[in-house]
Amino acid sequence: MRWIPPILLLQCIVTAAPVAADFSGNVAIEAVTFFEDAQFDDQFDDNATLSFEPRWTTHWNDGDDRFSAELFLRADGEDAGREHADIRELLWLRIDGDNEWRVGINTMFWGVVESQHLVDVINQIDAVEGIDGEEKLGQPMLHWKRYTDSGVFDVLILAGFRERTFQEAEGRLRAPLVVDTDQAGYESDDEESHVDLALRWSQTYGDLDLGVHFFDGTNREPLLLSGSDEDGDPVLIPFYEQMTQIGVDAQLIYEDWIWRLELIRREADSADRSAFVAGFEYTFYGILDSATDLGLLAEYSYDDRPEGQRGVFDRDLFVGTRFAFNDVQSSEILAGLIVDTDNGSRSFRVEGNRRFGDSFRGTLELQLFANVDDADPLAALAKDDHLLLELAYFF
């Protein structure tokens, strides 16, 4: 059989019988100002950027076949590292009774906790988009989901590795040395074409949601090795190891409490790693006879990697509050403090957002770092306190 270019095949599928199509998305301007002079040379102090996130969906065959595409584009004047485009989704979904097949590029979320994303290993982080790991790069995959009485089973074959994005020299919120992504190295001889395997089982037992996963393939989180660029200047070079991981996520709702747990065991050449996050959210509904709900959150993170190899969340306590005003504008305020229980380094963030009119949403974000220990991974961000304002138009 002749090989059909995927794009032509796609066209066939789409032109064959488009029943209903839907176009939506948002355009956003973001302005950020940093309160202190930059720690490293070349870094900017203020910046304004523009992003565009269109989404297009259609379905046919009574909805048994569905197609969705979502792009992300950012134009950035000051920060070349953030100027990028990505296909977040380009996916064909076939629903066949208790089976779902997905082919293409997708972005998915695994996990239950709020302060970090430990079991969320399928997609690479779009790290230039934020330090919270919630913006991710689209991952090419073949995904089979099966619903049974004993739970939902997912089999994912992940083909085509996505390298993590990193700030360039002028970017804020970066490591002391620039990461030279052109020199990225891999443990596997297949490099970025290594095919990864992920399996997941999940089930709901009354008020308990439970998930177990297995992952074998390229670690999305690179080691950063010291090296030098072509001019002989020192840089960091990402090195992507192979890893095998098993993990569990669980959430239990009990009255006004939600208890959450994520834990992983990861095995790799450089170091094995066991880590967990556990915590709760307690909500006061309709405080002071108003419509406002107040949530209190606390989570503890533990990571047994040797010092120097740990991430930000090694032995950290997160405490936060969430105000949901339940008003016409869907206003919300989230505030969170992360404290390293070993060295006392602190990171504090407040995020508020509300709707304006029918089509706009404004977000205000304040990020502060305090008492940062020189040995903590946060040390590189110690002078990156900032205020960010985003106004997005939705269509």
Next chain:
Amino acid sequence: MPRLKQLIALALLALPLTAVASSAEQRGLEIAEAADAYDAGFGDFVADMKMILANKAGETSTREIRIRTLEVEGDGDKSLSIFDEPADVKGTKMLTYSHGLEPDDQWLYLPALKRVKRISSRNKSGPFMGSTFAFEDLGSQEVEKYTYKYLRDEPCGEWTCHVIERYPAYEYSGYTRQVVWLDTEAYRLVKSEFYDRKQSLLKTLTMSEYQQFLDHYWRPGRMEMVNHQTGKSTILEWTNYRFRTGLSEADFRSQTLKRTN
């Protein structure tokens, strides 16, 4: 034995009262059961709901939500709400498995994070999408969720209505009681008055523009909820009702919330 006589006299006096009371409660329950039986067997339905919120000054904002409901025998209904407007919440979905007196199971899909979150359904008295409807006003109305008391029959527009009082038997309701007007022929809900925890009138719901489906089931085209204490009101306009569309349990799984539609 004057005391015994007194006691007997008292008991005799009290007897007709309790008989009346118990029969009013019995009658209230019977009407609720008859209303439930009348609507049983619809299978499933889908509809489009437009929600128009107005504040005291008359400023309005609009939400558009697609609703899918599946009847579950022996338990509360399963329902899926898909948000289309306002645009910033487009693609957000809420899945509810309602249960009688037990707390409902509820999940939310947040498209910006591609994340399905199991949420607590404890927030029964909180406003739905900033409207004057509370979550409990829009939930599945199972018989066992209330205790009842029949008050009277009276004309209500073109129909005659049973007027009954009902008292939430589930936890965390924002109401102490509701007075509801149900028409005597097909048990259509015409009006409800909601009394808050201080026993004052909080809200009035009126339902109109009823249409009949499958030659039996009645659904309102318009619902209006006025909050007398804040001056805010919300109108729900229901269109495109379709019954027995072939929905099944498989369409109401938390994991299917991620599907695009």
